[in-house]
Amino acid sequence: MGSVILLASGKGGCGKTTMAVNLGHVLASQGFKTLLLDLNIGLRNLDIYMGLQDNVLFDLGDYLTGTCKLSKALVQDEKQENLSILSSPQLRGIKGLTQTHIKVLCDHLKKYFDYIIIDSPTGISAELTNAAAGADMALIVLTQDYEALRNAETVDKKLEALGIRERYYAVNKIYPQLLESEALPGLQTIAQTMRSPLAGLIAYDLNIHIGNNMGIPVVRSGETTITKAFEDIADRLTK
Numbered sequence: 706m707g708s709v710i711l712l713a714s715g716k717g718g719c720g721k722t723t724m725a726v727n728l729g730h731v732l733a734s735q736g737f738k739t740l741l742l743d744l745n746i747g748l749r750n751l752d753i754y755m756g757l758q759d760n761v762l763f764d765l766g767d768y769l770t771g772t773c774k775l776s777k778a779l780v781q782d783e784k785q786e787n788l789s790i791l792s793s794p795q796l797r798g799i800k801g802l803t804q805t806h807i808k809v810l811c812d813h814l815k816k817y818f819d820y821i822i823i824d825s826p827t828g829i830s831a832e833l834t835n836a837a838a839g840a841d842m843a844l845i846v847l848t849q850d851y852e853a854l855r856n857a858e859t860v861d862k863k864l865e866a867l868g869i870r871e872r873y874y875a876v877n878k879i880y881p882q883l884l885e886s887e888a889l890p891g892l893q894t895i896a897q898t899m900r901s902p903l904a905g906l907i908a909y910d911l912n913i914h915i916g917n918n919m920g921i922p923v924v925r926s927g928e929t930t931i932t933k934a935f936e937d938i939a940d941r942l943t944k
């Protein structure tokens with residue numbers, strides 16, 4: 706049986722989708738059958754970060770409404786055979802979607818995948834509650850800002866209230882020259898604010914941003930410091 710990892714953040718743009726595609730690649734390259742499930746319904750972009758936007762013919766909405774079989778909605782990565790994505794619909798919703806649908810979906814997907822990483826919508830809306838329904842653990846992504854920290858703390862509490870006991874956080878887009886700055890919340894302040902343990906740190910790096918735009922997740926470019934940082938987070942979540 707596989708495990709479901711929910712990626713969440715209170716503030717948008719912290720790096721949930723970036724984290725999803727890179728952690729997915731790391732786990733798949735370690736031999737785990739991995740699925741990236743995009744639950745940004747109507748606003749998906751994970752397919753772009755993966756460079757698979759032209760390969761998505763059917764999505765989760767098509768599967769749940771019986772328009773296609775699950776196998777048609779799953780899109781395998783072109784280079785990494787252990788990695789697939791299941792996209793949410795673009796420009797439209799999924800009428801009547803409930804927590805039960807997501808829970809049943811995740812339990813079904815766990816039979817076929819070792820890890821299912823859910824790229825969830827920003828915030829603490831009902832859409833997050835739906836996305837969390839099938840999750841075994843969560844990774845909250847924040848940046849080193851007071852506003853992102855406050856919102857991450859809220860998400861941490863929300864996920865705890867939803868019954869997700871195994872939670873971690875990762876700090877993304879760190880500027881090394883500002884790490885010790887008194888203007889920003891330090892790592893100690895962040896640790897004292899969050900109710901969950903630290904899974905890892907990712908620096909602000911233009912290669913990550915360029916990789917997302919080119920549809921080539923940065924960890925694909927081989928053994929670099931950035932790849933190691935994503936591998937450390939994957940280890941923390943899975944070992």
Ligand SMILES: Nc1ncnc2c1ncn2[C@@H]1O[C@H](COP(=O)(O)OP(=O)(O)O)[C@@H](O)[C@H]1O
Nearest residue numbers: 718719720721722723878908909910913914917
């Ligand atoms: N560590 C990073 N360094 C540089 N740019 C990043 C980094 N992480 C994310 N980005 C960029 O920040 C933006 C938001 O990231 P994204 O993963 O889409 O966030 P979210 O899914 O939480 O909204 C994107 O343009 C992405 O390319």
Ligand SMILES: [Mg+2]
Nearest residue numbers: 721722750824
């Ligand atoms: Mg996103």
